[in-house]
Amino acid sequence: MKTKNPFLTYGYISPEFFCDREEETATLISALENGRNITLVSSRRMGKTGLIHNAFHRIGKDMPEVKCFYLDIFPTNSLREFTLLLAQTILGQLDSFSETMLGRLTSFFKSCRPVVSVDSMTGAPSVTLDFVPDNAEQTLGEIFEYMKQSGRECVVAIDEFQQITEYPEKGAEAMIRSHIQFLPNVSFIFSGSKRHIMLDMFMSPKRPFYQSTQKMHIGSIDERKYHRFAACHFAKRGITMDEGTFHYLYTVLFGHTWYIQRLLNKVFEICEGNVCEPDINECIRIIISEEEFNFQQQLSMLTLNQRKLLTAIAKEGTVESINGKDFLQSHSLGASSSINRALENLLKNEFVMDNGNSYQVYDRFMGIWLRVSCGF
Template sequence: MKNMINNPFVVYGYEGPEFFCDRREETDRFINLVTNGNNIVVMSPRRLGKTGLIHHAFHMMRERDPEIACFYIDIFATKSLEQMVQLLAGAIVGKLDSKKQSIQRKLSTMFRSLRPTMNFDALDGTPTVSFDIVPEQSQATLSQIFKYIELSEKRCYLAIDEFQQTLSYPGPSADALIRSFTQFIPNLTLIFSGSQQHLLSEMFLSPKHPFFGSASFLSLKEIDEKEYLHFANGFFSKQKRSLSAEDFHELYSLVDGQTWFVQKILNRLYSLTGNIDNGSIITVVNQIIDEAEAGYQQICNLLTVNQLQLLIAIAAAGKVKSPTSGEFIKKYDLPSPSSIKLAIDTLVDRELVYRTTDNIYIVYDRFFNIWLKRNYYALHQR
């Protein structure tokens, strides 16, 4: 399947090291930490490349040592421990079966309570196995999965993406269970990741939480502009085209170097013919925004007047340090600080606005930000 993709600027998932830009230092640090038995937490704002980095590091680790086992689950959509255990079972059970008979015997009795179901992917027909987890036995099954890892005697790495999701599960604290089941397994290292940085930091930095002090942090920043240009021109040169440093600077600055947005523009530029210049970049960005416009309208329609006024004010300002300050409220003709406080909480909660670790507020989606700015006056009249 290698190299079968039509467009080298991947906008979803991970397609291999040749399509992955830079992150050499972060990858080295990731690999160094986990292969030396340190659990890690990979953090960054959304769409900067956490998930990509995990897949990339796993790829490089497997290339170095094919004997290791790397597991990845994304628990963003899970609502309970039971659903998380189901994902874990699907990713891990059966993947570590040992040739050693003594281990095999132990393992074969282990998952009797799980009923495997074979499914086929609707798109490509790939078989997948899922397990029926009996809700009352979620904890026991979780413990068995980790026991299975331990018994396999294989070097294992488990990445749990969007880990903060466990905080919303009803019932016993999932992170406490995971911590207690895994802490004495010598052949397992854990990688946690997520974009809700304040929740994740709290989970690993507050003594109230079970994982307190038990992992090293790896925070991702934007990919270096020069490295990105070099990466992009590696593919454009095969089309006998190139992107100048000035034009790339415009592109990169327009979306603040946020990986997915840069990739999205490069992907579209790659699909077009003709020279790449400032004009074609603007055309492409407009196309992307036009295609998303119906969605943006829909989002705006669902907001209250205060929320919408605040959202467009943040978009117009770009970055806002204190949205409840008199100066900001006056400049953008906003309602009282108490209403703004309510509105900002909702916008952050709905992930329309992002609060950086330095407490600066920005509109999450860089294309939405451009659209809001463009429609400032029309939206303001509502």
């Protein structure tokens, strides 16, 4: 079913439903046009994926000869899975479906057998790989060589790129770097949400990707631009929301893109006429009631110290010093050593986000729920 709600909470349709990021989109495209790979870093659900697809949309419109590929490697757990995903995304897309394409694939791949199938409805080829055991590294090299020899200009966006540091294969990071540095016709966007890992990968002299890319960070969308975007779409439904009400909505969710979209989506669904703060609070209450069981299940997996620390951060909204005496005492958190262990787990499992100089509850609606109910 095609949604009539303009406030998308997943996927990308067109610039009409994508708020701002004009400067970031232009910066991204300019870097790629001038031969610079990009490292794109931001918190989860801040809009990295949407930005990439918005840039791809514009590239497709202005430079149709350039092939754009997006792959999210967060679900992958090994170099073999990474290679399979890359193959499924790219192979068969650089040639028209023909005997020539089949011949090219066969000639490039010695470590595995490409299996090509065709969608009966669209005629589009789909390629899977039948691996020779333990040859993922060789196959990966063959995929990149296939891209190089195609001569086609390509952009490859690899989302959640920090995932490769979790692969069991030693040297996966260096091996991937060794291949991509010799692809003059292929540009890369390395996108990630774990800031410390991504910055270490691309800024540490000890790491293979050191100083190999232009760095980009995206934060919150400008509040005024976001309000204009929302007001434009609300007007088509006869809904109004003044700047003060939008400021309340924006602030209570700390300017976090996905959560704002989720709330605007609910406002568009149930509200009429002029929307005020009580309407915003009612929409938040509904969303939280929809998520409450999930929140309870997540909390049940935490230790007592972890739950207490998470609730304390939620109550404060933003905490600059986790080990500060006032913070520990006012929330009866106990010794710093045990709190630091709890914080490490909360950060690892993305219950808490580290902004560099402060900590907040990652899920903005969970944070509100914790402030209201204390979570237990």
